[in-house]
Amino acid sequence: MFPRLAEQYRALARDLVMSLQALAKGLKERGHVATCYVCGDEQIHQGASFVADLGERHTVRFLVSDSGISWVECRDGCELVRFEGAEAINELQRLVVMLQDLNSGDSVPRTADAAVAEPLSPPIPLAGTRHRSIRASRSSVA
Template sequence: MFQRLAQQYRSVVNDLVMSLQALASSLKKRGFTATCYICEDGRDGQGASFVADLGDQHLVRFLVSDFGISWVESRNGHELVKLEGAEAIQELQRMAQFLQDHGQAATSLTSKEINEVAELPR
């Protein structure tokens, strides 16, 4: 049973990594500063660090690995919010939805890009 759960978690991490890459790419195309660094430990472990500058010194960072999932939001260098696990994934979805619904640069996110983020496991 535990082996199956570990494999399911690795699958969630893999899905998140792919979605973060797609989100960073789409944000860059629309003029935002966004990066997604991928890391692998060589034993089927994978993770990513996603950072996006949403303007007005508003930064978000999403970390995912075999060790956990976290969301950190800051403004002017001060941490505003730190979430982990499912709450972090929901905040990532909220940001993607906000970008889809607001702003000139954000309105051109394609439905495919938004759906990649929206389909993350909950």
């Protein structure tokens, strides 16, 4: 049973890495600063570090590795919230949905060249969503 679960987790991690690479590319095309660094060889990605600047000194970091999955959201260099596991994946999905909603009004897809020539997109609004403070998440562990 455990080898099967380990393989399922590795498959999930590979899927997440591919999704993070696509998300970074999509954000760059829209004029945002985003990076996705991948660990491991080309065939089997073992993990990734995704970082995106959403504007107004607001950044998100999503990490996936053999030891876990995490989402960290910061503003002005201060950590606002941290999610692990399924909650982290839910936050990543929320970001993707918000990006899709923001771009649903675009009638012409933008290319990477157009994104360089145009000013940066406005900040991605993440306000009004459920957030737990880092203190609350740490105190629940203790």
